[in-house]
Amino acid sequence: MNQQAGRVDVVVVGAGIVGLATARALLRDRPGLDLVVLEREEVAAHQSGHNSGVIHSGLYYKPGSAKARLCTAGRAEMEQYCTDAGIPWERCGKVVVASEPDEVEALAGLTERGRQNGLEIHELSAAGLAEHEPHAVALASIFVPATGVVDYRVVCQRLAEEVTERGGRILTGVGVTSAIDTGASVVVRSDCGLWWADRAVACAGAWSDVLAAAGGERPRARIIPFRGEYLELRPEAAHLVKHLIYPVPDTRFPFLGVHFTRGIDGTVHVGPNAVPAFGRDAYSWKRFRPVDTAQYAARPSTWRLAARYWRTGLDEIVRSLVPSRSLAAMQKMVPEVRAEDLVRAGSGVRAQAINPDGSLLDDFEIVRTGRCVHVVNAPSPAATAALAIGSWIAKEVEAAERDDAGGTIVPTDG
Template identity: 45%
Template sequence: MIYDFCVVGGGIVGFATAMELLQLHPGASLLILEKENSPGLHQTGHNSGVIHAGIYYAPGSLKAQLCRDGLNASKAFCRDHDLPFEECGKLIVATNDIERERIDALYARAHANGLSLERIDGEELGRREPNISGVAALYSPETAITDFAAICRKMADLVAEQGGEIHYGTTVDNIVEKDTHVEIGAGGNAWRAKKFVACAGAQSDRLAALAGLDVDFRIVPFRGEYFQLPPEKNNIVKHLIYPAPDPSLPFLGIHLTRMIDGSVTVGPNAVVGFAREGYQKLSFDLRDTLDFASYPGFWKLILQYRHHALHELRGSLSKQAYLAECHKYCASLELDDLQPYRTGVRAQAVSREGAAIHDFLIKETKRMLHVCNAPSPAATSAIPIGAMIAQKCGELPG
């Protein structure tokens, strides 16, 4: 048989894409191939759980629009399927005059993106969050928290209910595009599909290369190390607490995040990882390491951000240094409050020129569409990303 669609990748973007394809083409035959034994085990299941409002993104950009649409779509999906979410809101805190200027610029950007943010001074910040100190803050009432892994599992259920065929434990090792279809192989098994979509996350460059595409980027894994506060500190904040981001850096910095289960996490930092799917502190994969270490773009990126990279490394090696970052806005935290928590790995696409690619990167051929980079907040934006991909796939393939 020749399937109408084959989607490789069982994370939230892959299942959102499959769900949207089946909604756009009722009755179509669809195959999902996922190398793990259940959905959402990598970036989907190792993120902060925040439904972002789109404060940081350039006005009019695709990223800003998808995040804004995703904010509403994620909440609606949770309501429709009785999944947990909470509109706890977010405070972006400035701790000095330089950071006050940064949040002023953020306020202007958010306003241009159609977001309703509230400026508050240090006194009002202290009233709303007695354990947080700063000279000013921005309040985003729409920012929420959820469990994206649970959303992904529900999407998988919906895809199966609509007739989608899901194969777990299936690692794709062959992709050949023909004139009328794409041949896909995995461990001796083979399938054919009229349209092929790859949503492979940390493996996106490898899937694209396997399919014969020109891969002018490389995935570099960055570990995001978190800590969890002890249960008696679960009420230390009422909102999500984010630092004022430095616009010259690619990451947002360490923040306090309320989780949907009532706990509070601290993090993440951002350090180079030595395994694309390595969640333990000393995880190492030789192939993954050689992939980025032999890539000139990686060294150009590290050279550009060398001072910040050393700063992040200090926080990884020293819990005291990590705590110092938290003390900038939350002085009451103590070293023993930083308890172990799961680590995330961000699949950062890097260009040959050494630029961190922050926007969506999609490569298309007649029969294939590869999502090579779906940057944060991809989990928030998954449903509109899936709809966009489904539209790009066009009419039901002939």
């Protein structure tokens, strides 16, 4: 057993962007804190290293929701952080295009929502769209200047460096089996031995409910992993997309629909789709985790979810297995894209929390019980919002020291 384990002030589980931002905020607010981040794999091993790299504007989220507030605050902080750290990023803006008559009305609703969230939004004429995206077509379109791009893997590396510079420790290759609040401290059972911590924060992404249950909690919402697969435009077709082109999203889903994204490295990705993943780290159809899959299958909420969305789900699965089936949706936005311009490119697995009734838990959710804080739901735009989420969690950890009464934490500010 490793000798590193022992008594500390705070254990943070997970070195994704939320765990790292939380560790940074705690150390920034309280210099000298004895803090350790325990990560089973490596920094940014899962969602934080497998995403679209978009700095979201805050267009989509219900005004007043945690997502809306923390996306807006977090975006500004993320931009400043990247500028200060010399991390390449760009505020390139994005267009959202309505391709069908019923999407025109939905686009107007989206525009209204974005404005309620404080965003500058330009309604585009055909000439305006051509100026931003010469190869896109639409019945109606908008331009949102605030959207940007960055590589969140690079952000995570810098955050990890900063945590270390501020005196924190990051131990990779160290899995946590449970974090149990004994009343006097939190006993964290890990691959390198037992830790006794004054406080523990679980930022375990797709494993958040597993860790909560192992600690004796009964999480109301449970994670269902949805894989998002990407295609990439070959370099000779990349000129078809200048920046970001999004469809009008289907408001029944938390996912944004297949879109074109020119990343900070200049490559153009198309995606992600949303298909069920047979494991919390199932990055392709070939990976099948029997234990994970059996757990989902045993939950009534999974079947309720399947009953609601089976048709959309089936369509997505077919398009995943036969990518050329997605072509029509892409060509509605950029007609010149051809099947031969597309190659398969990576995927990410979204940790999406599901309510007991099978509905998708839309907003960010963080639960504090006693000495532990659990990040229950931190889907997109949590990478954009990470620095604001980190500050929020850090404040709650400090508040928990004054008041150990449990409950769902409602963010009070950015």
